[in-house]
Structure formats: C-alpha cells, structure tokens
Amino acid sequence: MATAPIRLDGRSGGMLIERGNIDLFAVALAHGQPVGARFPLCQFSPGDLILALPAYGTHQVIAVGHRDNAVRPLSAEDLADWPAAERRELVERWIGKLAASVFGDGPSWPEFAGQPATSLDLPAQKHLYAAQGVAWVVPKAGRLRVDDSGDAVEGLIPIAAGLSLRAETSTQVELLHGADALAHGLEVLDPFHRLILSALAGRVAGAESSRRQRLAARDEADRRSMEGD
Numbered sequence: 001m002a003t004a005p006i007r008l009d010g011r012s013g014g015m016l017i018e019r020g021n022i023d024l025f026a027v028a029l030a031h032g033q034p035v036g037a038r039f040p041l042c043q044f045s046p047g048d049l050i051l052a053l054p055a056y057g058t059h060q061v062i063a064v065g066h067r068d069n070a071v072r073p074l075s076a077e078d079l080a081d082w083p084a085a086e087r088r089e090l091v092e093r094w095i096g097k098l099a100a101s102v103f104g105d106g107p108s109w110p111e112f113a114g115q116p117a118t119s120l121d122l123p124a125q126k127h128l129y130a131a132q133g134v135a136w137v138v139p140k141a142g143r144l145r146v147d148d149s150g151d152a153v154e155g156l157i158p159i160a161a162g163l164s165l166r167a168e169t170s171t172q173v174e175l176l177h178g179a180d181a182l183a184h185g186l187e188v189l190d191p192f193h194r195l196i197l198s199a200l201a202g203r204v205a206g207a208e209s210s211r212r213q214r215l216a217a218r219d220e221a222d223r224r225s226m227e228g229d
Contacts, residue, residue, distance in 0.1 A: 142171030
C-alpha cells in the first residue's frame with residue numbers, strides 16, 4: 001500500500017494489514033473529492049482489519065499508510081470464508097477502535113453493561129454500554145435510541161467504548177455473541193458504520209470551518225501588511 005490516501009467508501013470487503021501502521025482520518029468532501037484538513041481518528045497495526053464504509057455526502061474516512069506498508073485486499077466472500085472466531089475477533093477490534101475514536105472510552109461504572117447471550121430490562125432513560133469489548137444489541141420491546149444522536153435503534157447494532165444506547169421507555173434488549181451476529185454477513189455492520197459517519201459530520205464540518213477562518217484571518221493579515229508597506 002502506498003502512502004497516498006485511500007478512501008474507504010465505494011468499495012466492499014476490506015484489507016488486512018500485513019506490515020506497517022495505517023492511520024484513519026475523516027475529511028470533508030467537495031464535489032465528491034476530499035478537501036481541507038484531515039480529522040485524525042485512530043491507528044491500525046499489523047494483523048488488524050480495515051473495512052469498507054458506506055458513502056456519505058459531506059465527508060468520508062480515508063486510510064493513510066506509513067512507509068513500507070503492506071496490506072492484503074479481502075472481498076466480502078474472503079471474509080465470509082474465514083473461521084468464525086477469527087472473523088469475530090478482527091471485526092470486533094475494528095468496531096472497538098472506531099467507536100473509541102469517535103465516542104471516547106466508556107465510563108468506569110456504567111449504568112447497565114451488556115454481556116453476550118443475556119437479556120436485559122432497561123428502565124426508561126437508562127444507558128447501556130458494552131461490558132467489555134463489543135456488545136451486539138437487539139431491541140425486543142420498548143424504544144431504544146443512540147445516546148449521542150438520538151437516532152432510533154430498529155434492529156441489531158454493535159456498541160463499544162463510549163458508544164451507548166438509551167432507553168426512551170422501559171425497554172427489553174437481547175445481547176448476542178459476536179459470531180452469531182456476524183453469521184448474517186458483514187451487512188449487520190451497516191447501521192454502526194452509518195452511525196460513525198453521522199457522528200463525524202459535525203466534527204468534520206467544525207474542523208473545516210476553523211480551517212477556513214484561519215485562512216481568512218491569514219489573508220486579512222497579509223492584506224493589511226501589504227497596505228502598511
């Protein structure tokens with residue numbers, strides 16, 4: 001992999017890092033092309049999996065490799081053929097790093113923490129976090145929302161790190177094992193990926209606005225300096 005940025009949208013499957021580190025950045029789009037400053041997210045190391053992301057109109061995530069990187073491209077079929085335990089470990093590491101980069105770390109003492117293969121009754125306005133690693137959550141009754149955005153949760157979604165779900169009403173949820181969740185294919189990650197991109201929207205827009213203000217201030221300072229001469 002060259003050090004030139006690679007967009008993660010417009011593709012399927014992913015890539016396995018064989019050598020070197022890869023940094024992820026969010027960047028604004030103008031007319032479909034990356035523009036402006038890069039908003040740093042997280043770094044992936046050899047043995048890590050980087051997955052494709054859906055398209056998003058205003059911004060996208062790019063991967064930037066270090067010198068002498070090597071990656072192995074993987075199709076969705078390649079990933080589906082991997083042993084379930086290995087696929088779960090790689091995908092959950094991807095989820096955990098991405099969630100932590102956008103939502104921060106989870107609290108030391110969460111209100112409710114989900115464990116696989118259990119059911120939970122969440123009182124209204126209480127928050128659910130992953131006990132450790134990734135929790136795969138399915139709402140069964142009541143109304144559940146993503147705490148950061150307020151978006152309604154309609155089906156299976158993974159949570160990790162500081163990404164939490166809030167019960168709008170008294171809500172019952174089921175928590176799945178990662179291998180069982182991923183048995184339905186990588187499409188189960190679509191709601192999580194869309195959530196990540198949505199959460200990044202304001203941050204990328206803010207970073208781009210700050211960049212433009214700095215450029216405008218510098219141009220104004222240059223203009224005044226020339227007028228003073």
